[in-house]
Amino acid sequence: MSVGTGTKTVRTRIGEGTRHLLIPRHSPILPLTSDLHAKMSSKSRWADEDPETEAIIAQQKREKEQKRRAKAEKQRQLEEAKAQQARQDANNTQAPNGDSGPPTKRRRLSNDATSSDAAVAKIDAEEKAQPSLLRFPMGEWGPCRHVDNFERLNHIEEGSYGWVSRAKDISTGEVVALKKLKLENSPDGFPVTGLREIQTLMEARHQNVVYLREVVMGNKMDDVYLVMDFHEHDLKALLDEMREPFLPSEIKTVLLQVVGGLEFLHSQWIMHRDLKTSNLLMNNRGELKIADFGMARYYGDPPPKLTQLVVTLWYRSPELLLGADKYGTEIDMWSIGCIFGELLTKEPLLQGKNEVDQVSKIFALTGPPNSQTWPGFRSLPNAKSLRLPSSSAPTSAGNPPLLPRSQFPYLTNAGLGLLSELLALNPASRPTARQCLEHPYFREDPRPKPREMFPTFPSKAGMEKRRRHHTPEAPKRGQEAPELDFAGVFGGAPGGDAGEAGAGFTLRLG
Ligand SMILES: Nc1ncnc2c1ncn2[C@@H]1O[C@H](COP(=O)(O)OP(=O)(O)OP(=O)(O)O)[C@@H](O)[C@H]1O
Ligand SMILES: [Mg+2]
Numbered sequence: 009m010s011v012g013t014g015t016k017t018v019r020t021r022i023g024e025g026t027r028h029l030l031i032p033r034h035s036p037i038l039p040l041t042s043d044l045h046a047k048m049s050s051k052s053r054w055a056d057e058d059p060e061t062e063a064i065i066a067q068q069k070r071e072k073e074q075k076r077r078a079k080a081e082k083q084r085q086l087e088e089a090k091a092q093q094a095r096q097d098a099n100n101t102q103a104p105n106g107d108s109g110p111p112t113k114r115r116r117l118s119n120d121a122t123s124s125d126a127a128v129a130k131i132d133a134e135e136k137a138q139p140s141l142l143r144f145p146m147g148e149w150g151p152c153r154h155v156d157n158f159e160r161l162n163h164i165e166e167g168s169y170g171w172v173s174r175a176k177d178i179s180t181g182e183v184v185a186l187k188k189l190k191l192e193n194s195p196d197g198f199p200v201t202g203l204r205e206i207q208t209l210m211e212a213r214h215q216n217v218v219y220l221r222e223v224v225m226g227n228k229m230d231d232v233y234l235v236m237d238f239h240e241h242d243l244k245a246l247l248d249e250m251r252e253p254f255l256p257s258e259i260k261t262v263l264l265q266v267v268g269g270l271e272f273l274h275s276q277w278i279m280h281r282d283l284k285t286s287n288l289l290m291n292n293r294g295e296l297k298i299a300d301f302g303m304a305r306y307y308g309d310p311p312p313k314l315t316q317l318v319v320t321l322w323y324r325s326p327e328l329l330l331g332a333d334k335y336g337t338e339i340d341m342w343s344i345g346c347i348f349g350e351l352l353t354k355e356p357l358l359q360g361k362n363e364v365d366q367v368s369k370i371f372a373l374t375g376p377p378n379s380q381t382w383p384g385f386r387s388l389p390n391a392k393s394l395r396l397p398s399s400s401a402p403t404s405a406g407n408p409p410l411l412p413r414s415q416f417p418y419l420t421n422a423g424l425g426l427l428s429e430l431l432a433l434n435p436a437s438r439p440t441a442r443q444c445l446e447h448p449y450f451r452e453d454p455r456p457k458p459r460e461m462f463p464t465f466p467s468k469a470g471m472e473k474r475r476r477h478h479t480p481e482a483p484k485r486g487q488e489a490p491e492l493d494f495a496g497v498f499g500g501a502p503g504g505d506a507g508e509a510g511a512g513f514t515l516r517l518g
Contacts, residue, residue: 152225155233158186165242167286168482169205169302174238184221185238191230201302202232208278208304209234216269218289218299239297240467243347244286244479249465253354256418258463260456262288263348264445265296270344271441273298274337280304281318282482283343285350294462303482311336317483319343321366322356326377326433329367330494331389338435344444345430352416356479364494367394373411374433381407382434394494408432422449 158175164185165172175186189202209220219237226233243262247253254262266288273280282303289297303318313333319325325342327335349357358373360366371377376396377385385391411428419427426449432438439447450456 152223155186155224155226155231157224158184158235160186167300167302169300170234175235177235183238185236186224187234187236189232189234191232198229198232204305205301206234208301208306211276212273212278212301214269214272216265216296216298217272218297236299237297239289239291239295239299241290241292241465242286242299243288243290243296244284246290246465247285247350247354250354254351255454255457256420256423257454257457259348259351260450260454261294261459261462262290262296262351263344264450264456266298266347267344267441267444269296269298270340271445273304274340274441277306277308278304279307279337280340280343282320282323283340283347284320284323284479285347285356286479288347292464292467294457294459300482307336310334320482321360321363321480322346322358324366325435326367326370327385327388327435329363329370330385330391330394335435337440338438341430341438341441341444342435344441345427345438348427348430349416352419367494370433373415374431375409377433381409381432381437385433390494408434408437420449420452422447422452425449 157178159178161174161176161183163171163173168190170187170189172185172187175184176182177184189205191198191202206220206223209218213219218239221235221237224233224235225231253259266283270280270283280298280301280303282300283298287298287300289299291297305314307314311334314335316328316331316333319328319339323343323346325335325339328339346357358366358369360369375381378396379386406428408428408431410424411431413424416424416427426439426444426447429437429439430444
């Protein structure tokens with residue numbers, strides 16, 4: 009029955025009773041076909057007794073139900089994907105490297121993408137800004153492999169702290185260097201010095217530091233071996249074999265790499281304390297690596313009290329020789345100066361026979377110290393016995409004074425300037441590794457030679473024991489520095505070489 013124009017009264021049965029609903033004619037709930045429309049005009053479309061209409065309605069209901077289900081399924085899939093993403097984000101926060109270790113910081117999960125992203129970025133920035141000293145490597149410790157996994161190929165060298173061999177990793181066929189640590193001076197088990205060598209090397213991951221692959225053990229507790237990348241040469245053996253010294257461009261390439269590696273070590277609070285040409289390895293690709301961390305140690309600011317008996321004599325700084333027990337990275341910079349001098353002439357620069365002679369040779373090159381060039385040197389323990397010549401004015405103007413040009417005739421002014429700064433008696437006048445890298449010497453012509461253009465040399469280590477010209481050994485670890493009498497440095501007394509001439513003046517000042 010029609011009521012009014014715009015609506016139809018529909019009778020429908022709900023439960024037992026009958027209800028009357030008002031439905032708009034073109035209600036979107038029931039889109040009407042024209043056929044059905046025609047039927048409805050004569051008779052109620054919802055009449056119970058019309059099976060055709062009921063079939064259509066049932067069909068529409070099924071379609072509607074299908075649509076509802078599809079929509080619900082789509083919604084469920086969306087939620088599932090969201091949950092998955094959230095779980096992934098949480099995992100990433102906990103183990104950025106894919107480790108399943110504990111989270112370093114909890115990442116807040118929030119719907120507010122912008123604010124949570126900003127918070128995460130802030131945490132990341134804070135973590136990056138933390139000093140590296142506070143970070144400890146995790147997950148790198150585990151049971152060591154046995155040395156039997158390596159086949160020894162040939163012996164390379166016996167040093168003060170180890171026997172080094174060339175060896176092959178049996179499982180991979182890779183050639184490595186195997187250094188057996190000499191631990192016999194450690195009655196109480198594993199010596200702290202051996203641990204220091206391992207710990208500092210493990211922390212010192214840099215392209216100019218020898219790569220420690222792993223530590224392996226023999227049958228006994230004190231059978232400890234360092235497995236390192238193998239390098240064909242050490243700089244000392246190379247200089248001994250070469251007919252001519254390196255070219256200026258090659259010297260720059262070598263120096264930049266040593267100082268680059270050292271700058272990294274110092275930035276990690278590691279002092280090497282035994283820099284010398286035999287501890288600098290080179291491969292046939294012109295790459296240089298700092299090796300031998302037997303003397304290396306962490307230091308602090310202010311520097312702790314440290315042993316004075318460090319650094320092989322010829323590369324040892326004047327403050328160490330004069331008995332300083334508080335010293336810093338400047339001792340490594342002095343050694344760099346000695347290495348620079350050795351690269352220029354192929355010969356070690358300051359070859360003292362003992363500590364007193366070493367000091368004598370140093371002063372012969374640099375001129376004796378005075379209160380302007382090295383304020384406070386008098387307070388060092390061994391300086392008390394030092395008798396200086398009455399006129400101890402610097403041999404050249406400037407602070408630090410320039411080294412005598414006659415000793416380094418082929419060096420440019422910038423080069424001589426850098427060498428003089430590195431070999432400044434006063435540690436405070438020496439450049440830091442960073443300052444050294446920025447020195448104009450490296451920017452003037454000839455420029456450093458590209459590493460790939462570096463000459464290659466036949467390897468001694470690859471075939472036979474390296475032939476070594478005599479050089480003094482690194483100091484024995486754990487020993488006390490000897491009592492020294494420097495009275496003779498300028499007077500031809502006990503330790504010094506009487507009558508030594510150098511740097512344009514005579515040391516015997518009588
Ligand atoms: N990774 C390496 N690849 C090739 N040769 C190496 C390697 N490591 C060391 N050597 C060689 O073995 C020598 C001795 O090694 P190292 O300096 O580590 O031992 P050391 O006993 O501490 O020496 P030192 O006499 O300076 O105290 C080096 O001078 C070098 O010739
Ligand atoms: Mg060595």
